[in-house]
Amino acid sequence: MLKEKTEERSKTLEKRVEELTAQLAKANKELEAFSKGLEEKVKERTFELSILYELSNAISYTLDYQKLMNIIMDSLYKIVDYDICASLIYNEHSADITVKPAHLQCSRFAQEVQNNLCEATLLLTGEDIHKKEISTFVIPPGSDTEPQGIPAAPISRSRPEEERDFTRIRSFFNLPFIVGSEVFGMINVSGCKETLFPEERLRILYTIANQASDAIGRLRTIIKTEKSKMDSLVESMLEGVIMLDERGEIVVLNPQARKMLGFEDHQKVTSKDLYDKLRSAEIGKEKEKEKFRSGLGNFPIVQEMVLPHEEGSKTLHCEMIPVKGSEDKVMGISMVLRDITREKEIEQMKNEFISSISHEIKTPLAIIKEAISLVMDEIPGKIIEPQRDVLTTAQGNIGRLSNIIEALLDVSKIESAKMKLDIRLVNMSELIKNTVSDFKYMAEQKGILLDYEVSQGKVDISCDPDKTRQVLVNLISNALKFTPREGRVKVICKEEEDEVIVSVEDTGMGVSEENIPNLFDRFTQFGRKPGPGEKGTGLGLAISKGIVELHKGRIWAESKLNKGSKFYFSLPKSSSEKIEKNLEK
Amino acid sequence: MRESERNPQICPSNKAADQDGFSSKIRLLLIEPDREQAQVFGKWLEEEGFSVVSVFNLEEAKGKIHTDSFFTTILDIDFPEGIKQGLKVCSKLKEDRKTKDIPLILMTYRTNLATIIESLDAGADNFILKPFETDYFLERTKHIVAEIEARKKTKRVIDLALLRFIFTLKETDDKENLLRLLCKAFNRTIRAKCMQIMRLDCVTLMVHRAKRNAAEKYGFINNLDMNEQGIVIKDPSGAAGTSSAETIIEGFEEFLNNFLKILKSLTGNIILGLDEI
Numbered sequence: 001m002l003k004e005k006t007e008e009r010s011k012t013l014e015k016r017v018e019e020l021t022a023q024l025a026k027a028n029k030e031l032e033a034f035s036k037g038l039e040e041k042v043k044e045r046t047f048e049l050s051i052l053y054e055l056s057n058a059i060s061y062t063l064d065y066q067k068l069m070n071i072i073m074d075s076l077y078k079i080v081d082y083d084i085c086a087s088l089i090y091n092e093h094s095a096d097i098t099v100k101p102a103h104l105q106c107s108r109f110a111q112e113v114q115n116n117l118c119e120a121t122l123l124l125t126g127e128d129i130h131k132k133e134i135s136t137f138v139i140p141p142g143s144d145t146e147p148q149g150i151p152a153a154p155i156s157r158s159r160p161e162e163e164r165d166f167t168r169i170r171s172f173f174n175l176p177f178i179v180g181s182e183v184f185g186m187i188n189v190s191g192c193k194e195t196l197f198p199e200e201r202l203r204i205l206y207t208i209a210n211q212a213s214d215a216i217g218r219l220r221t222i223i224k225t226e227k228s229k230m231d232s233l234v235e236s237m238l239e240g241v242i243m244l245d246e247r248g249e250i251v252v253l254n255p256q257a258r259k260m261l262g263f264e265d266h267q268k269v270t271s272k273d274l275y276d277k278l279r280s281a282e283i284g285k286e287k288e289k290e291k292f293r294s295g296l297g298n299f300p301i302v303q304e305m306v307l308p309h310e311e312g313s314k315t316l317h318c319e320m321i322p323v324k325g326s327e328d329k330v331m332g333i334s335m336v337l338r339d340i341t342r343e344k345e346i347e348q349m350k351n352e353f354i355s356s357i358s359h360e361i362k363t364p365l366a367i368i369k370e371a372i373s374l375v376m377d378e379i380p381g382k383i384i385e386p387q388r389d390v391l392t393t394a395q396g397n398i399g400r401l402s403n404i405i406e407a408l409l410d411v412s413k414i415e416s417a418k419m420k421l422d423i424r425l426v427n428m429s430e431l432i433k434n435t436v437s438d439f440k441y442m443a444e445q446k447g448i449l450l451d452y453e454v455s456q457g458k459v460d461i462s463c464d465p466d467k468t469r470q471v472l473v474n475l476i477s478n479a480l481k482f483t484p485r486e487g488r489v490k491v492i493c494k495e496e497e498d499e500v501i502v503s504v505e506d507t508g509m510g511v512s513e514e515n516i517p518n519l520f521d522r523f524t525q526f527g528r529k530p531g532p533g534e535k536g537t538g539l540g541l542a543i544s545k546g547i548v549e550l551h552k553g554r555i556w557a558e559s560k561l562n563k564g565s566k567f568y569f570s571l572p573k574s575s576s577e578k579i580e581k582n583l584e585k
Numbered sequence: 586m587r588e589s590e591r592n593p594q595i596c597p598s599n600k601a602a603d604q605d606g607f608s609s610k611i612r613l614l615l616i617e618p619d620r621e622q623a624q625v626f627g628k629w630l631e632e633e634g635f636s637v638v639s640v641f642n643l644e645e646a647k648g649k650i651h652t653d654s655f656f657t658t659i660l661d662i663d664f665p666e667g668i669k670q671g672l673k674v675c676s677k678l679k680e681d682r683k684t685k686d687i688p689l690i691l692m693t694y695r696t697n698l699a700t701i702i703e704s705l706d707a708g709a710d711n712f713i714l715k716p717f718e719t720d721y722f723l724e725r726t727k728h729i730v731a732e733i734e735a736r737k738k739t740k741r742v743i744d745l746a747l748l749r750f751i752f753t754l755k756e757t758d759d760k761e762n763l764l765r766l767l768c769k770a771f772n773r774t775i776r777a778k779c780m781q782i783m784r785l786d787c788v789t790l791m792v793h794r795a796k797r798n799a800a801e802k803y804g805f806i807n808n809l810d811m812n813e814q815g816i817v818i819k820d821p822s823g824a825a826g827t828s829s830a831e832t833i834i835e836g837f838e839e840f841l842n843n844f845l846k847i848l849k850s851l852t853g854n855i856i857l858g859l860d861e862i
Contacts (some may be wrong), residue, residue, distance in 0.1 A: 116850075119850055120847075120850040120851050123794070123846060123847045123850045124790060124791065124794055124847055124850070124851065125790070125794065126794065126797075170854070171853050171854045171855070172853040173851070173852055173853060173855055174850065174851045174852070174853075175851075176787055176790070176851070178784070178786045178787060178790065180786075181786065181789070181790065181793075183790065194854070197855050202781070202782040202855065203781070203782065205782075206782060206783060206784060209784075210784060
C-alpha cells in the first residue's frame with residue numbers, strides 16, 4: 001500500500017520534473033532566439049549608425065551640390081540595393097537633376113525616374129518642375145565617384161547574385177528635402193525588384209534624407225548669406241560690374257552697370273539685350289569669345305567703348321577677365337566698366353589747348369627764325385664772329401623748339417584722331433635702307449656702328465611712307481642717342497605670315513623692366529642723364545605708338561638695364577592685300 | 586457599399602492557419618456579458634467556420650488569453666454595469682502586454698458617436714454597430730478579420746478599414762463628433778503608418794497640400810489643422826456648420842484621396858492598399 005503510494009508519488013514527481021524540464025528547455029530556446037534576434041538588431045543598428053556617421057562626416061565639409069548628391073547616393077546604395085537613384089534640387093527658375101544608375105542596363109530608366117520626381121514634387125508642393133529650366137546630369141555607372149572620406153561598408157552586405165529582371169521599375173521611394181516647411185528638392189530611389197525596401201530599412205532611409213535636407217539647407221543658407229554679402233558689395237561699387245556664366249547668361253548686373261549701359265532700374269535685361277549693347281560698341285567679338293572659352297591669351301582684355309546716351313555719348317573703359325573655377329575651367333566672364341566720359345572730355349580740352357597754343361607759338365617762332373637767318377646772312381649789315389656764335393646757338397635752340405612744337409601737334413592730332421594716313425604701297429626694305437643712310441654721318445660722328453639687315457626681295461607693304469619713316473627715325477635717333485661710343489645699332493626687317501616686323505636694336509644703357517610698360521607714354525624719359533647733351537621731347541615714342549596703332553600694328557620693347565634695348569614695331573600685311581586688290585581693280 | 590468588394594488585396598480566408606498550426610480555424614474570443622446573446626453569436630460564428638471561445642468578463646478573458654492564443658477579440662461593451670465598464674475592459678486589454686496586440690472589435694450602438702470616440706481612445710481597432718441582423722454581423726466580422734489577416738501577412742498594408750467604417754455613418758446628426766472621429770481615425774491609421782517611414786514635416790506638408798485641394802470645394806476642410814499629435818479640427822461646431830453629415834464625409838473623402846495620391850507618388854509600392862477609398 002505504502003509502496004504503491006510511494007511509487008505513484010514518485011511517478012507524479014517524475015512527470016512533474018519532466019514537465020519542468022520541458023518548460024525549461026522551451027524557455028531556454030525562446031531566450032536563445034530572443035538574444036539572437038537582439039544581436040541581429042544590434043548589428044543592424046550599428047551598421048546604420050556607421051553609415052550615418054560617415055555620411056554626416058562627409059557632408060559637413062562639402063559645399064558643392066553635385067558632390068553632396070553623390071555622397072548621399074553612395075551612402076544610400078549601401079543601405080538600399082537600388083538600381084537607379086536620382087535627385088532633384090530646384091529654386092524659383094531652375095532645377096538640377098542628377099541621375100545615378102547603379103547598372104548600365106538601368107540608364108534607360110533615367111527619364112522615368114525624372115518624371116517620377118517631377119510628378120511627386122508637383123503633387124506635394126504644386127511646383128511644376130517642367131516649367132523651369134532643367135539641367136540634367138547623369139553619373140555613368142561604374143565611374144569612380146566614391147568620394148574620399150567614405151570608406152567601404154563596414155559590414156559587407158550580401159548582394160544576391162540572382163538574375164535581375166531589368167524590364168521595368170517595380171518599386172521606388174521619393175524622399176523630399178525639407179527645411180522648415182519648404183521643400184527644395186527630392187531624392188528618388190528606384191529598383192526593378194518588387195520589394196526593394198525592407199521595413200527596417202525605411203527608417204534609416206528617412207534618416208538619411210533628413211541628414212541630406214539639413215546639409216543642403218545649410219549649404220543654401222551659406223550660399224545665400226555669401227551671395228547677399230557679395231551682392232551688397234557689388235551693388236555699392238562705383239564701377240559697373242557684369243558677370244556672365246559659361247552659357248553667357250547674366251549672373252550679375254549691378255546698378256552702376258545698368259546706368260552706364262542705359263538700362264532702366266527695374267528693366268529685365270536679357271543676355272541678348274546686353275550683347276546688342278556691347279556689339280554696338282564692338283565688344284564681344286567672336287575672336288574674343290573664343291579666347292575666353294579657352295581661358296588663354298592675355299587678360300584682362302581692356303577696351304574703350306563709346307555708347308550713345310541721352311546726354312551725348314558716353315565713353316566706358318571696360319576690362320574683361322575670365323572667371324575660372326576648379327581645374328582652370330572657365331566658368332564665365334566678369335566685366336568691370338568705368339565711366340571715363342569726363343576724363344575723355346578733359347583730355348580733349350587739353351589736346352585742343354596744346355594744339356592751339358602750338359599754332360600760336362609756331363608763327364612768331366617762324367618770324368624769329370627768319371629774322372635770325374637774315375642777320376646771319378648779313379643782309380641788315382656785317383656781323384662779327386662772336387655775334388655769329390651767339391646767333392648760331394639761338395638758331396639751334398629755335399630748331400629744337402620748333403621740333404617740340406611739331407611733336408606736340410602730332411600728339412594732339414593722334415589723340416584727337418585727327419591724324420590721317422596717306423596709304424601707299426611701300427617697299428619696306430627700300431625705306432629702311434634710305435632712312436639708315438640718312439643717319440650714317442651722325443653715327444660715324446658718335447663712333448657707333450650702324451647697319452641694317454633686310455630680306456633681299458621686295459617687302460611690299462601698304463602704309464603711310466612719311467609716317468612710317470617718322471617712326472623709324474624716332475627709333476633710330478633714340479638708339480643713337482642712348483648708345484655710347486664703340487656701340488652698335490642694328491635695324492632688322494623680318495617678314496612674317498601676316499605682318500612685317502621691324503626692330504631697332506642697340507647696345508645702349510637700356511631701360512629697367514618695370515619702366516618698359518610706361519615707355520610709350522607721353523613726356524616720359526628714363527635714364528636721362530642730367531646736363532647738356534642728349535635732349536629729347538619725350539614725345540617720340542608716344543607719337544610712334546600712335547602712328548603704328550593707326551596702321552593697326554603693334555609696338556613694343558625689350559630691354560635690359562646697361563645691356564641694350566630692342567624696339568619692335570609691326571605693320572599688318574592684311575590691309576596691304578586689300579589695297580593691292582583695290583589697286584588692281 | 587460592400588467593403589470586402591472594394592479591396593481586392595484582402596480576401597477573407599477562414600483556413601488561414603493559426604499561429605501554432607494546431608488548428609486551421611480562426612480562433613475568436615467573444616467577450617459578451619449577456620450569456621444568451623453569447624450563445625447566439627457563438628453559434629453564428631461557428632457556423633461560418635470560426636472557432637469561438639465565449640467569456641463573460643475581464644478576468645475570464647485574461648485567463649483565456651494567457652493560456653490560449655486568439656486571432657481577434659470581439660467585445661460587447663454593453664455591460665449590465667454600463668458602457669463605462671465595457672470601455673474599462675477594452676482599455677485593460679489594451680494595457681496588458683500580453684493582450685494588447687490582439688485586434689479588438691467593439692460592438693456598440695450606432696447612434697452614439699461619442700461612445701465610438703471614447704472606445705477608440707480606449708484602444709478599439711474596429712466596430713460592429715448594433716442593433717444588427719445576422720448577415721451584417723457576420724459580414725463585418727469576416728471583413729474585419731480578413732483585413733487583420735492581410736495586415737498580419739505584411740506590415741506594408743495601410744489600414745483603411747476604420748475610415749471606411751466611419752464613412753458609412755452618413756445618417757448621424759452628431760456632426761461635430763463625426764469630424765472628431767474622422768480626424769482620430771486618420772491619425773490612428775494613416776498618419777501612424779506615415780510616421781513610421783516619414784518625418785513629421787513631410788506628413789505635415791502632405792496634409793496641407795491635400796487640404797488645399799479639397800478646401801476649394803469643401804470649405805470646412807480649412808479647419809483641419811496639423812500638430813504633433815496629428816490632424817485636429819479647429820472649432821468643430823463652426824466647421825460642421827450647415828454641412829450635412831454626408832457632405833462632411835464627402836469632403837473628408839476628397840481630402841483623404843488627395844493625401845493618398847501624394848503618399849503614393851512618394852512611396853510607390855512601399856505602402857499597399859493606397860487606392861482610392
